[in-house]
Amino acid sequence: xxxxxxxxxxxxxxxxxxxxxxxxxSSQGTNIVVMDGKTKTVTAQLSxxxxxxxxxxxxxxxxxxxxxxxxxxxxAAESAVKMARVAKDRAKVKFKISPVKAVRAVxxxxxxxxxxxxxxEDKVSLASSLDRSMRSTDPRISSTNARYDDFEGERIVANxxxxxxxxxxxxxxxxxxxxxxxxxxxxxxxxxxxxVGGYELMRTEDTLSLGTNAAAQxxxxxxxxxxxxxxxxxxxxxxxxGLLAHEAFGHACEADAxxxxxxxxxxxxxxxxxxxxxxxxxxxxxxxxFGFFSHDWEGVKADKHVLIEDGILKxxxxxxESSSRMGTQPSGSSRAQTYGSPPIIRMSNxxxxxxxxxxxxxxxxxxxxxxxxxxxxxxxxxSKGQFMFKCDEAYVIRHGEIGERYRDASLSGVILEVLNNVxxxxxxxxxxxxxxxGKGGQSARTxxxxxxxxxADVVVGGLV
Amino acid sequence: xxxxxxxxxxxxxxxxxxTRAGADKCDVVAADTNTISVDLEKGSVKQANxxxxxxxxxxxxxxxxxxxxxxxxFDEAAVSRAAAMAVSLARAGTPDKDFKxxxxxxxxxxxxxxxxxxxxGIGPEEVVAMVIEMSDIAGDHKKITSANxxxxxxxxxxxxxxxxxxxxxxxxxxxxxxxxxxxxxGEAMFSGYDGTSGRRLEQGAIERVSGKARDQAIKxxxxxxxxxxxxxxxxxxxxxxxxxxxxxxxxxNADSVQRxxxxxxxxxxxxxxxxxxxxxxxxxxxxxxxxTSFDGEGTPAAKSLLVDKGRLASxxxxxxxxxxxxxxxxxxxxxxxxxxxxxxxxxxxxxxxVVSPGxxxxxxxxxxxxxxxxxxxxxxxxxxxTGEFSGLMMESYVIRNGExxxxxxxxxxxxxxxxxxxxxxxxxxxxxxxxxxxTPPFRISSARIAGSG
Numbered sequence: 001x002x003x004x005x006x007x008x009x010x011x012x013x014x015x016x017x018x019x020x021x022x023x024x025x026s027s028q029g030t031n032i033v034v035m036d037g038k039t040k041t042v043t044a045q046l047s048x049x050x051x052x053x054x055x056x057x058x059x060x061x062x063x064x065x066x067x068x069x070x071x072x073x074x075x076a077a078e079s080a081v082k083m084a085r086v087a088k089d090r091a092k093v094k095f096k097i098s099p100v101k102a103v104r105a106v107x108x109x110x111x112x113x114x115x116x117x118x119x120x121e122d123k124v125s126l127a128s129s130l131d132r133s134m135r136s137t138d139p140r141i142s143s144t145n146a147r148y149d150d151f152e153g154e155r156i157v158a159n160x161x162x163x164x165x166x167x168x169x170x171x172x173x174x175x176x177x178x179x180x181x182x183x184x185x186x187x188x189x190x191x192x193x194x195x196v197g198g199y200e201l202m203r204t205e206d207t208l209s210l211g212t213n214a215a216a217q218x219x220x221x222x223x224x225x226x227x228x229x230x231x232x233x234x235x236x237x238x239x240x241x242g243l244l245a246h247e248a249f250g251h252a253c254e255a256d257a258x259x260x261x262x263x264x265x266x267x268x269x270x271x272x273x274x275x276x277x278x279x280x281x282x283x284x285x286x287x288x289x290f291g292f293f294s295h296d297w298e299g300v301k302a303d304k305h306v307l308i309e310d311g312i313l314k315x316x317x318x319x320x321e322s323s324s325r326m327g328t329q330p331s332g333s334s335r336a337q338t339y340g341s342p343p344i345i346r347m348s349n350x351x352x353x354x355x356x357x358x359x360x361x362x363x364x365x366x367x368x369x370x371x372x373x374x375x376x377x378x379x380x381x382x383s384k385g386q387f388m389f390k391c392d393e394a395y396v397i398r399h400g401e402i403g404e405r406y407r408d409a410s411l412s413g414v415i416l417e418v419l420n421n422v423x424x425x426x427x428x429x430x431x432x433x434x435x436x437x438g439k440g441g442q443s444a445r446t447x448x449x450x451x452x453x454x455x456a457d458v459v460v461g462g463l464v
Numbered sequence: 465x466x467x468x469x470x471x472x473x474x475x476x477x478x479x480x481x482x483t484r485a486g487a488d489k490c491d492v493v494a495a496d497t498n499t500i501s502v503d504l505e506k507g508s509v510k511q512a513n514x515x516x517x518x519x520x521x522x523x524x525x526x527x528x529x530x531x532x533x534x535x536x537x538f539d540e541a542a543v544s545r546a547a548a549m550a551v552s553l554a555r556a557g558t559p560d561k562d563f564k565x566x567x568x569x570x571x572x573x574x575x576x577x578x579x580x581x582x583x584x585g586i587g588p589e590e591v592v593a594m595v596i597e598m599s600d601i602a603g604d605h606k607k608i609t610s611a612n613x614x615x616x617x618x619x620x621x622x623x624x625x626x627x628x629x630x631x632x633x634x635x636x637x638x639x640x641x642x643x644x645x646x647x648x649x650g651e652a653m654f655s656g657y658d659g660t661s662g663r664r665l666e667q668g669a670i671e672r673v674s675g676k677a678r679d680q681a682i683k684x685x686x687x688x689x690x691x692x693x694x695x696x697x698x699x700x701x702x703x704x705x706x707x708x709x710x711x712x713x714x715x716x717n718a719d720s721v722q723r724x725x726x727x728x729x730x731x732x733x734x735x736x737x738x739x740x741x742x743x744x745x746x747x748x749x750x751x752x753x754x755x756t757s758f759d760g761e762g763t764p765a766a767k768s769l770l771v772d773k774g775r776l777a778s779x780x781x782x783x784x785x786x787x788x789x790x791x792x793x794x795x796x797x798x799x800x801x802x803x804x805x806x807x808x809x810x811x812x813x814x815x816x817x818v819v820s821p822g823x824x825x826x827x828x829x830x831x832x833x834x835x836x837x838x839x840x841x842x843x844x845x846x847x848x849x850t851g852e853f854s855g856l857m858m859e860s861y862v863i864r865n866g867e868x869x870x871x872x873x874x875x876x877x878x879x880x881x882x883x884x885x886x887x888x889x890x891x892x893x894x895x896x897x898x899x900x901x902x903t904p905p906f907r908i909s910s911a912r913i914a915g916s917g
Contacts, residue, residue, distance in 0.1 A: 036723060039557035041809050043532040044549055060511040066518060066536035083512035086588040090596055093508040120556040143723040179725050179849060188849040226852060229878055229914035230692040260505045261610025262646050264653055379843055381858060383646045383655035386874060388856035408847055410854040410876050459914050461854040461876025
């Protein structure tokens with residue numbers, strides 16, 4: 001496989017590329033969905049292919065083949081060069097890809113039990129037992145959904161700087177959703193675990209308790225009210241702090257958005273963008289997290305990147321192109337969903353660092369506000385400077401006491417204001433809420449987290 | 465690209481292999497898709513891509529349980545392995561008496577407007593020319609600091625066969641355009657977005673979407689804040705398309721309804737909207753991105769009335785959910801949108817969701833709104849269990865005394881979907897398509913807005 005990769009890169013260079021790289025992959029995956037006591041789908045994916053990228057004078061060409069024979073790979077290399085030529089003829093911004101030191105590595109991510117060593121029957125049995133655990137919780141649980149995903153893949157990243165990184169990657173994910181019904185009211189609860197690693201995660205208490213957690217949330221929400229609308233002081237739990245870090249700042253720190261002139265953080269490195277207590281980082285090196293990787297999809301060693309330190313914007317997330325154009329080093333933030341997608345700048349594990357407040361003291365110190373719990377999803381338009389993130393549930397805080405419960409609501413903020421409105425950072429740090437982040441039509445496994453965080457002037461999209 | 469005859473023969477052979485391996489029922493999709501796409505960043509062509517994605521997806525049933533396996537490429541041995549694996553996966557599942565059957569063999573009438581030969585001839589140079597033209601128009605204002613555009617042109621050949629003797633194939637083309645303009649004025653920054661998708665490049669589409677993105681970016685530079693309160697809201701087709709596509713597409717999914725997970729469960733025949741609201745699903749619209757001659761299981765395309773003058777008329781069915789109710793499928797089993805994918809099992813989805821137009825112009829709706837907001841874009845999902853919608857007004861404008869004002873900064877809107885549909889009191893006459901939803905703008909008489917003012 002390595003020889004195949006090297007010959008393909010050579011062919012792209014001989015065909016006229018100034019720089020070329022590829023991702024040659026072979027993978028298998030499983031997806032099992034159990035609904036209401038029966039399997040809905042049992043799916044297996046066997047996939048192999050290669051994406052070749054060629055760069056000429058400020059423009060990229062990218063070509064994909066599902067056939068990993070030398071002739072097909074050479075044809076893909078030629079197509080990539082041809083596409084780059086077409087693009088560069090109309091590229092107004094000219095630049096070069098700055099050479100980086102060649103990386104030669106063979107990586108095998110930690111994996112106790114390979115999912116392929118577990119029978120399909122055992123995996124179905126696991127998903128079925130998660131499904132059963134929800135339904136056995138309470139007769140008001142009216143419908144259930146348990147999901148199991150695994151992935152095992154071998155990826156070779158090679159480029160014309162003589163980088164050649166071979167990575168064996170395994171990840172697993174399990175998720176539960178429960179619907180509770182009472183007096184005509186339906187509510188949904190959910191929980192998920194995921195990590196880069198093996199099937200051993202499925203035998204942990206975190207996994208085994210997914211069903212009861214999801215069911216408990218759905219039941220809790222049965223007597224909840226719609227959230228009030230307006231501007232509130234909000235205390236965010238660990239998951240919502242993570243979602244805030246990801247949506248409010250992470251995306252706006254992606255250097256491709258900056259280069260496209262589509263981030264409000266353009267030109268603000270070195271400036272104060274948050275209160276002094278806020279430090280925010282993206283760290284792919286956290287082992288056993290869902291966002292872990294050791295080298296990125298351009299073969300660059302991945303390390304922790306502090307994006308905001310003590311309130312000051314320190315830098316952006318980079319790939320080979322953005323670092324070349326902005327005169328800095330690549331940060332190992334380039335990722336591709338599969339060989340079929342060109343790599344783009346992505347986050348990994350994104351979090352706000354812990355502060356000094358005790359969580360309980362932070363709540364006691366809050367005269368009036370909302371405690372916001374559990375993250376659903378969020379999105380941002382860095383060019384508008386606005387973002388939203390949706391919680392699972394919320395609670396009134398009055399004079400430090402937790403009061404009545406509200407259900408899910410959208411929270412919105414302004415990128416350049418929200419972290420200046422932070423009035424307390426707790427010390428109860430936690431990273432690990434797994435999810436998939438979408439960007440440019442690609443999905444990437446990520447996680448996020450942080451401590452409890454108090455933020456003033458958050459707009460809550462309630463119904464009353 | 466593989467021709468339809470080859471793909472059909474391949475799909476039929478895979479059906480035979482899966483049946484011989486013990487599948488009670490099975491269906492196979494063989495697809496070959498070629499895509500050329502080009503991205504332009506800040507006025508400069510950035511990347512040109514060419515994708516070829518041939519592959520086969522096999523779904524097998526054993527005692528009602530389904531297994532699904534895919535292989536990339538058309539290698540006969542790999543297809544045989546996928547067929548055998550699908551059967552093995554089905555056997556690992558739990559028996560399901562609710563599965564009745566796949567669609568029986570039927571005559572499919574090929575629809576016009578799925579395949580535009582001129583799209584097949586579009587090469588990378590032509591796609592580059594498209595994004596440049598988009599960028600030139602989208603960036604044509606002194607306050608526009610960045611124009612980013614992308615275009616994708618796809619040709620898809622697909623064949624579907626099942627163990628009931630169904631076998632059919634079709635060719636589809638697709639053209640997608642997306643453009644964003646970013647405007648700055650001092651410290652103020654705003655962006656405008658627009659896009660279109662269809663089975664051919666419509667006359668004037670490039671000028672329309674690029675001009676729209678540019679104009680919206682400029683309009684959004686002047687901003688105001690809104691006090692929290694109840695306001696009339698005019699939903700643009702962009703915002704309405706995203707919300708209704710998820711609320712109606714998801715809420716009417718018969719699987720969710722049958723499991724009691726949808727806020728629209730038990731509401732068939734009930735009033736869920738004002739008499740001004742009629743909605744249907746129509747896979748037969750010429751050149752629309754969701755059109756198809758047959759659905760992902762082989763049910764022939766047919767129009768379905770979903771909401772009839774405010775009354776819920778039908779849910780969206782595939783063969784499994786239809787079998788559960790001993791009724792026919794509505795043909796809403798999907799293998800993807802404008803181009804089909806072999807990589808995932810079919811799932812229930814709308815094809816082209818259509819909201820019937822009314823007789824108001826947009827200007828009339830604004831003129832008759834004393835205090836309200838025009839919401840152009842939101843990308844939030846309703847809670848399908850409760851039917852409640854709480855979402856960011858990503859791009860919105862204040863309406864005061866019948867006049868459109870500045871963009872609203874940092875606001876959210878909250879309303880139940882049934883309340884939203886029931887409070888529709890004006891429906892526009894001009895329909896636009898976004899996200900597969902063809903809808904005019906419409907006015908909601910009152911919704912809660914949380915403002916930052």
